[in-house]
Amino acid sequence: MISEPEKNKTEDIEQLVGFVVGEEEFAVPILSIQEIIKPIEWTKVPFVPDYILGVFNLRGNVLPLIDLRIKFGASSADIDENTRFIVMKIKNEDVAFIIDRLTSALRIPKKNILPPPDTYSNEDEIIEGVGRLDDGRIITILKIDNIIKREEIVPERD
Amino acid sequence: MELLNKIFRVAHTIKGSGSFLSFDKLTHLTHHMEAVLDKARKGELHITPDIMDIILESIDAMKAILEYIRDNGNDTAPEIDVEPIVQKLDALSKGETPSSVTPEKEEKIGDLNLDEITADNLDDIDLSELSSEELDKVLDQLVNDINTAPESEDEIEEVEEENVQNEEEKASENTPVTSQNQSVVKKEKKELSKAEQQKALKKNIVSTKEQTIRVDVKRLDQLMNLIGELVLAKNRLIKIYNDVEERYEGEKFLEELNQVVSSISIVTTDLQIAVMKTRMLPIGKVFNKFPRIVRDLSRDLHKKIKLIISGEDTELDKSIIEEIGDPLVHMIRNAVDHGIETPQERIEAGKPEEGTVWLKAYNEGNMIVIEIKDDGHGMDAEKLKQKAIEKGIITPSEAENMGDKEAFMLIFKPGFSTAAKVTSVSGRGVGMDVVKTNIEKLNGIIEVDSVKGKGSTFKLKIPLTLAIIQALLVGSQEDLFAVPLSNVIETVRIVEEDIYTIEGKSVLKLRNEVLPLVNMADVFDVEKILEPEKYLYVVILGLGATKIGLIVDRFIGQEEIVIKSLGEFLKGLPGIAGATIRGDGRVTLIVDVGSLMKLAKETHNKKLATDSIKEAKKKKEKPSDYTVMIVDDSAMDRKIMHQALDELGVTVVEAKDGLEALNMLKQNDVDAMLVDIEMPRMDGYTLAQEIRKYNKYRKLPLIAVTSRATKSDRVRGVEVGMNEYITKPYTKEYLQNVIRRNLGI
Numbered sequence: 025m026i027s028e029p030e031k032n033k034t035e036d037i038e039q040l041v042g043f044v045v046g047e048e049e050f051a052v053p054i055l056s057i058q059e060i061i062k063p064i065e066w067t068k069v070p071f072v073p074d075y076i077l078g079v080f081n082l083r084g085n086v087l088p089l090i091d092l093r094i095k096f097g098a099s100s101a102d103i104d105e106n107t108r109f110i111v112m113k114i115k116n117e118d119v120a121f122i123i124d125r126l127t128s129a130l131r132i133p134k135k136n137i138l139p140p141p142d143t144y145s146n147e148d149e150i151i152e153g154v155g156r157l158d159d160g161r162i163i164t165i166l167k168i169d170n171i172i173k174r175e176e177i178v179p180e181r182d
Numbered sequence: 183m184e185l186l187n188k189i190f191r192v193a194h195t196i197k198g199s200g201s202f203l204s205f206d207k208l209t210h211l212t213h214h215m216e217a218v219l220d221k222a223r224k225g226e227l228h229i230t231p232d233i234m235d236i237i238l239e240s241i242d243a244m245k246a247i248l249e250y251i252r253d254n255g256n257d258t259a260p261e262i263d264v265e266p267i268v269q270k271l272d273a274l275s276k277g278e279t280p281s282s283v284t285p286e287k288e289e290k291i292g293d294l295n296l297d298e299i300t301a302d303n304l305d306d307i308d309l310s311e312l313s314s315e316e317l318d319k320v321l322d323q324l325v326n327d328i329n330t331a332p333e334s335e336d337e338i339e340e341v342e343e344e345n346v347q348n349e350e351e352k353a354s355e356n357t358p359v360t361s362q363n364q365s366v367v368k369k370e371k372k373e374l375s376k377a378e379q380q381k382a383l384k385k386n387i388v389s390t391k392e393q394t395i396r397v398d399v400k401r402l403d404q405l406m407n408l409i410g411e412l413v414l415a416k417n418r419l420i421k422i423y424n425d426v427e428e429r430y431e432g433e434k435f436l437e438e439l440n441q442v443v444s445s446i447s448i449v450t451t452d453l454q455i456a457v458m459k460t461r462m463l464p465i466g467k468v469f470n471k472f473p474r475i476v477r478d479l480s481r482d483l484h485k486k487i488k489l490i491i492s493g494e495d496t497e498l499d500k501s502i503i504e505e506i507g508d509p510l511v512h513m514i515r516n517a518v519d520h521g522i523e524t525p526q527e528r529i530e531a532g533k534p535e536e537g538t539v540w541l542k543a544y545n546e547g548n549m550i551v552i553e554i555k556d557d558g559h560g561m562d563a564e565k566l567k568q569k570a571i572e573k574g575i576i577t578p579s580e581a582e583n584m585g586d587k588e589a590f591m592l593i594f595k596p597g598f599s600t601a602a603k604v605t606s607v608s609g610r611g612v613g614m615d616v617v618k619t620n621i622e623k624l625n626g627i628i629e630v631d632s633v634k635g636k637g638s639t640f641k642l643k644i645p646l647t648l649a650i651i652q653a654l655l656v657g658s659q660e661d662l663f664a665v666p667l668s669n670v671i672e673t674v675r676i677v678e679e680d681i682y683t684i685e686g687k688s689v690l691k692l693r694n695e696v697l698p699l700v701n702m703a704d705v706f707d708v709e710k711i712l713e714p715e716k717y718l719y720v721v722i723l724g725l726g727a728t729k730i731g732l733i734v735d736r737f738i739g740q741e742e743i744v745i746k747s748l749g750e751f752l753k754g755l756p757g758i759a760g761a762t763i764r765g766d767g768r769v770t771l772i773v774d775v776g777s778l779m780k781l782a783k784e785t786h787n788k789k790l791a792t793d794s795i796k797e798a799k800k801k802k803e804k805p806s807d808y809t810v811m812i813v814d815d816s817a818m819d820r821k822i823m824h825q826a827l828d829e830l831g832v833t834v835v836e837a838k839d840g841l842e843a844l845n846m847l848k849q850n851d852v853d854a855m856l857v858d859i860e861m862p863r864m865d866g867y868t869l870a871q872e873i874r875k876y877n878k879y880r881k882l883p884l885i886a887v888t889s890r891a892t893k894s895d896r897v898r899g900v901e902v903g904m905n906e907y908i909t910k911p912y913t914k915e916y917l918q919n920v921i922r923r924n925l926g927i
Contacts, residue, residue: 065768066769067661067662067761067768067769067770067771068660068661068708069748069752069755069758069771070706070707070708070755070756070757070758071706071707071755071756071757072752072755076752078769079748079752079761079769079771080769081763081767081768081769084411084414084763085746086746086747086748086749086760086761086763086769087749088748088749088751088752102845114751115750116750117749117750117751118749119749119751172751174750174751177751177752178751178752178753178754178755
């Protein structure tokens with residue numbers, strides 16, 4: 025039996041996975057993550073924005089690999105033992121992102137998640153909101169559907 | 183009544199088909215049956231058990247004849263005598279009541295309790311009022327008899343009709359017919375002589391019995407995907423086997439492993455071919471509409487033309503069959519309209535009045551070749567060039583450098599038309615351009631040959647299938663690309679001096695042809711890091727009517743690859759058709775030859791291939807232009823080496839371990855490396871292995887400097903890619919000599 029207040033609690037809590045890219049900590053909904061793997065070799069692809077590193081083979085499927093550092097305007101970093109590929113489903117397609125390291129699974133009450141402040145540059149609407157953690161940390165929650173867009177990658181052909 | 187009508191119609195159909203296919207005996211029999219049934223359905227004849235007997239008897243005879251036809255291909259059936267039955271039927275239709283009743287038949291019918299029902303029947307002909315189950319049974323039986331036994335002709339027509347529809351509507355995706363069935367049906371359709379027809383019919387009866395099933399194309403596609411996976415796994419297995427073989431040479435288990443690997447490899451290949459074949463249809467499906475087209479056209483144009491078709495059994499993937507129809511129609515029209523002269527002109531030219539167009543299909547390696555040949559007036563290269571200049575398609579200087587074959591290719595340019603006047607048939611200058619586009623879509627190649635006054639030959643070379651292809655793997659700088667082998671005409675090795683510059687563009691003179699030449703690295707804008715070598719490798723690509731030379735840095739080899747999509751986000755990138763997964767699990771991009779050609783043309787106009795080669799050459803004159811990296815965890819050892827190298831005047835960089843060295847390598851332009859073996863974090867062996875993974879450092883001299891001097895250590899060193907092995911202690915001079923030799927100073 026779940027008591028009333030407890031039930032409410034589960035409903036109001038957002039489950040996220042936190043990770044670090046560059047200097048900042050981000051989070052994405054846990055359910056959007058397909059899997060998290062250690063870095064493997066990838067193949068470069070011509071004529072794409074520099075944040076698309078290329079494609080790699082994940083058990084027979086060819087997945088694009090995106091460097092979030094470059095995407096967020098930081099310089100790309102070397103791959104070390106903490107680097108991970110996060111595979112997420114975006115518009116029914118699996119896409120992998122390079123992150124510097126994972127932090128932890130997070131449970132943030134919905135009331136602690138605020139819309140992105142105006143001071144954030146959020147032109148692409150890639151930020152879903154800003155979450156405040158119990159320990160006072162601030163975490164940026166990404167709107168994964170908007171992280172990459174096809175129009176940006178492959179220019180419309182004539 | 184409805185049932186009687188149905189029976190009558192079936193009998194009529196059998197009669198019709200029988201006479202169409204010249205099965206005289208069958209026709210004779212069914213004709214008389216029909217007469218009786220006609221009377222019955224018009225109410226002029228009361229169906230009595232006796233009459234039923236005779237009808238059933240005639241059905242039995244008919245069944246026997248059909249079986250005979252199925253087995254022998256004709257209806258001569260000596261042991262079946264239809265005459266007595268025919269006479270009985272005749273008598274019936276004339277209104278006589280049959281005098282004799284075959285006792286056995288009565289017994290059989292007795293089982294069905296027919297007497298009772300037919301008694302009712304006699305009172306009232308209106309069958310609809312009869313609710314008796316027995317009657318239904320009898321009539322059902324009759325209908326079934328007729329429907330199942332003569333399945334042959336009936337079904338052929340049905341299937342045939344469907345096929346024609348499919349073909350015309352190109353909607354066959356939803357109503358697929360297995361290829362075997364279609365092929366047989368096609369055969370039946372196109373073969374004209376009676377004997378062949380009968381043979382085909384026979385096959386058809388056999389195949390329509392139980393040997394074909396209809397399969398949704400989606401399922402076949404799914405199967406093909408799975409086999410694609412299998413091919414990848416097989417490639418991977420072979421690769422692993424090769425690695426294992428190297429390491430454990432001479433071991434007993436290798437033999438066993440080899441057997442397993444090769445048997446899997448063979449089975450996979452067979453399986454792939456088998457599935458591919460289920461998707462194949464004979465090209466006759468497309469060809470058989472041409473006799474009519476040619477006939478109509480030649481009448482419209484007042485020409486006498488004979489069309490000779492051969493190789494219509496040649497099979498092609500269904501999806502290709504669907505695409506090939508339109509281009510072929512254009513080409514045939516062209517041959518008839520532009521190729522063949524009027525009878526008057528032909529007689530004047532001393533040729534037979536009747537022109538001939540050959541349409542031929544045959545296999546050539548992994549390609550199918552469709553040849554359209556005419557014995558008309560051929561093409562005039564000079565006239566074509568003139569025309570192209572007039573239309574502004576080429577410049578006069580381009581025309582000068584153009585060979586005959588290239589001139590013929592001009593007809594595929596958009597906006598080009600050679601017919602002096604535009605006819606209703608062709609000459610609007612759209613057709614051949616469309617042909618080219620369509621053939622290119624299929625990764626095909628067009629070849630044209632023509633002799634003035636003698637005629638022209640068009641060859642379309644099309645790959646057999648689209649999902650699993652043979653590819654040439656080439657390396658451009660660090661990257662690998664797979665080029666569909668069907669578009670690779672040849673590969674050549676040239677030196678820089680073989681490249682000519684015409685009007686500011688690089689070209690390659692290959693035998694009698696002048697080909698545009700571009701560097702693949704320029705096309706894909708790949709960073710140039712490899713130093714050019716003495717020889718340049720060129721892939722001659724052909725697509726549709728265009729040829730181009732592509733400079734690559736390495737040829738890796740030929741491999742069977744499975745085309746995979748790059749996904750929603752990346753598909754449609756210029757020059758890239760998709761990706762494949764290689765035996766080592768890495769992804770290799772597959773070149774889209776059509777799109778690459780376009781990019782190459784742009785590049786060709788912008789950049790000289792020779793420039794890009796020069797660009798990549800680095801100038802190194804004095805010793806200080808060379809950089810040597812020392813990798814050693816001991817500061818002392820580094821110092822000793824550093825001093826020795828300083829005397830040579832080369833630039834020196836130092837790293838404390840393998841990991842640091844690897845990072846420094848990326849930032850520095852290193853020409854040689856001195857590597858200690860035992861180091862923390864990453865040892866020398868691992869470092870060498872890592873370095874050799876990059877093509878860029880394929881030739882970087884790696885010199886092991888170590889106190890480990892056993893043979894196995896040295897062997898290990900060679901295995902991981904060390905060029906030299908210096909054992910401590912060493913003299914300063916020895917080290918300097920080794921470095922000098924490796925740097926070439």
